[in-house]
Amino acid sequence: MKKIVLIFFILGSMFIGSFFYLELDLQKLLNISNTIAFVNERWLPPDTTILPARGLDILTTLAIAFLGTIIPAFFSFFCSFGGSHTTCFNRKLYAITRGVFGFFRAIPEIVLALIFIPTVGLGPLAGVLALSIHNFGVLGKLYSERLENINPGLKEALLMLGASKAAGTFFGIVPKALPNLIADTLYIFERNIRNSLILGFIGAGGIGQTLFIDFKVFDYEKVSKCKRFNFNAFFSPGGACQKIL
Structure with missing residues (x-):
């Protein structure tokens, strides 16, 4: 009980300290009407005439996001076996694998x-x-955690029946973790679509680069339409990703 109280006390102190350190003035939220007026005047209605011309840029963004997901997913899947206590019994290999995942995840x-x-x-390759x-x-960390949380009972049963360690792991651990691995991968793909748009602002290609130009010339109607098409059409209820799931 004392530990729980101490944890809440520390979190509360950090919350209050951060709030005052940042000097957040919540009274400014009363000016929300200015934002509503700005969006209504400058962003609406969206300019639908630019969609055919921006189709290739949107496709480029989706392709960047896809490759930025499937390539690391392939390597992370195999490396994650070294970052899970359920599948790796070498402490040094476990520590090195987790350290590598943490290093790349931190950048x-x-x-x-x-x-x-x-x-x-400049361009999509970057x-x-x-x-x-x-x-x-990121995926290495997620995959490792998924594998580690699987009950190794089936794997141990297969080993007792004479299966090799590799076969026991592949048939006893992976099938149980596979649904969660797929869900994590789809989440990263969705996240990459947003991130690839941001990367376009610094010249990494895709619709983000075009939107950056529209922002610079204050052409917000085009920005709002491209953003809605790029994200909502893909992940909204009934969208392509939802149909897959």
């Missing part, structure tokens, strides 16, 4: 893109590399 995609742009130039490297750490 933001935008920083990686800025690092790669001088090497590969975005794909940035997303792939960062998400290798």
Whole structure:
């Protein structure tokens, strides 16, 4: 009980301290009408005439997000066996694998893109590399946790029947974790669509680069339409991703 009280006390102190340190003035929220008026005047109605011209840019963004998901998913899947106590009994390998995942996960995609742009130039390749490297750490962490939370009972039963360790792991652990692994991968894909748009602002290609130009010339009607098409049409109820699920 004392530990719980101490935890809540620490969290409460951090919350209050952060609030006052940032000098947040909640009274400014009373000016929300200014934002509503701005959106109504400058963002609405969306300009639908630009969709045919922006179709290739939107497709580029989706392709960057897809490659930035499927490439790290492949490598993370196999490496995650070394980052799970259920599948790896070598402490050094476990620590190294988790450390590698943590290292790549700690580097933001935008920083990686800025690092790669001088090497590969402006365009989608920088975005794909940035997303792939960062998400290798993210998916590796997620996959490792999924494998670690699986009850190893079936694996142990297969080993007792004479199966090899590899077969016991593959047939005793992976099938149980597979639905969660797929769900994590789809979540990262959705996340990558948003991130690839942001990477486009620094020259990594896709619709983000076009939106950045529209922002600079204050053409918000085009921005609002592209954003709605790029995200809502894909992940809204009845959208492509929902149909897959």
